Amino acid sequence: EARQAGERLRELVAADVPMFDLPLPRGLASANRFSGGPLSYALSLAGAMSTVASLRRLLARERIDIIHANNIKMHALAALATAGRGIPVFWHVRDIYPERSGGVVRLASRAADRIIAVSRAVAAPFGKQSKVSVLYNAVELPTQAEPEARAQDAPAVVGYAGRLDTWKGIGTLVEAFL
Numbered sequence: 001e002a003r004q005a006g007e008r009l010r011e012l013v014a015a016d017v018p019m020f021d022l023p024l025p026r027g028l029a030s031a032n033r034f035s036g037g038p039l040s041y042a043l044s045l046a047g048a049m050s051t052v053a054s055l056r057r058l059l060a061r062e063r064i065d066i067i068h069a070n071n072i073k074m075h076a077l078a079a080l081a082t083a084g085r086g087i088p089v090f091w092h093v094r095d096i097y098p099e100r101s102g103g104v105v106r107l108a109s110r111a112a113d114r115i116i117a118v119s120r121a122v123a124a125p126f127g128k129q130s131k132v133s134v135l136y137n138a139v140e141l142p143t144q145a146e147p148e149a150r151a152q153d154a155p156a157v158v159g160y161a162g163r164l165d166t167w168k169g170i171g172t173l174v175e176a177f178l
Contacts, residue, residue, distance in 0.1 A: 020062075022054050028073060045076055055081035068092060072108055079111035088113035093122050094137075 027047040058064070059081060067082060067089045069075035075091040082089055091112040097105050105125055109115060115132045117123035126132045 020058055022051055024048065025051060048077060052077055052080045059085065059087060066090065075108055075112060090114045090116060092116045094118050096122055097125060
């Protein structure tokens with residue numbers, strides 16, 4: 001599945017843009033950011049040292065000036081690979097990590113030159129660090145026909161699309177409408 005995604009990406013990228021595929025070791029690829037703690041991340045990263053070494057060689061060979069890490073796993077690899085090289089790493093954060101991941105998140109934030117959070121809620125665990133910026137995901141909504149008119153006394157109907165995890169605050173959403 002990952003190979004197919006890489007092939008689709010190659011089709012979308014212009015032919016003159018170099019792309020390099022560094023496969024993740026199985027332990028890191030299967031590490032779960034929501035259930036794993038500091039020890040599981042450390043063990044996963046320890047198994048990824050050959051990937052880190054490959055990335056370090058690639059950074060030197062291609063003279064890469066900056067890294068954009070799209071998630072905590074990629075950020076950890078980038079931080080290890082750029083250590084001592086002066087290459088800034090921007091970590092793009094989209095997740096609100098559970099409390100038990102706090103140690104991993106704090107350590108990861110120290111290794112980032114900039115942290116880009118997609119909302120204030122995502123940025124909150126990082127405190128008032130000056131390297132944290134909130135950059136909201138932008139979505140252009142399609143033009144749609146006006147919805148069917150409801151009777152004035154009919155209750156509003158709200159839909160939710162997403163996982164039903166307690167930390168997402170679905171209970172708060174329901175309470176707001178009661």
